[in-house]
Amino acid sequence: MSNLLRSQELDGLKEIFLFANTPSYLYKNFRQNPAVFGLAKKYQTEELIEFFEQFVKSEKLDAESLITSYALLFAISLKDYAESRRFLKGIDRYKNLEWIKELQQIILANAKATNIRSVDLDYKRNGISLSKPARATSKNVTTNYTVELAITQGSR
């Protein structure tokens, strides 16, 4: 867990932290940092929350742990709000993090509910049949399905 961020990534985040004179500066610049984005991409929301709590609850919160805690907090804020909402609403209890109350307000104010769904083409309903190619020419060829329709070019 101590290797969540590489030393170069930590240095970049330390710089932001030292320059930060407002919570909104910290919010904006941490969230734009590739290291924070990488954490959000690599780990599930539950894992990030677990890491964050382990760092924040540790008795000795040194500079590295402090920076990593903020990085984890902002990585969680990049995740789906439906997954992080419960956690984010309770982060003001971690009073050993500076500006935590203000950061909570900023994160919650910027979070937005989004529903994303997709619907696939109903082939049967549309009278389209799918067929596998008669033979593959190589082991590496992914099986492609072909739509048995004569095709001409249309436009939007």
Next chain:
Amino acid sequence: MIRSKLMLFAENIIRDAQTNNISAINIIEEFSSPAFPLFLAGFNVLNLLEREKDDEQTISLLLKIFLNEDELTSLDIHMDFQDKLGNRNIVTINGLVLPNSGILRAVLLHNEKEFASHEVSVQKIGETDKKVAIA
């Protein structure tokens, strides 16, 4: 009262992870083709909903897509506002066959009543002897 602020069709709908903003790329105003049936490879339906503080947190909707009077597809949508006053709903339609020209209409229904709708025209232009078209 929960209401729809905006509904549109677009080729791509993007949610920026950093800013959480939604962008609609290539908004579709009409479909046109020289031949039918027209195969649409995919497009998106964006709907922005707004509620008041006293309204319910969740709402169940039904999205139906019609070409003229014919229903082409439908999808149940359960929307959770998650304590927020707004909700963005993005539905990706992965392929749709338009058998003929007319009006393509997306309708959101709540308790079988029309909640919001959006329509674009589907036009036949420059006829060819081909049997099917793809867009």
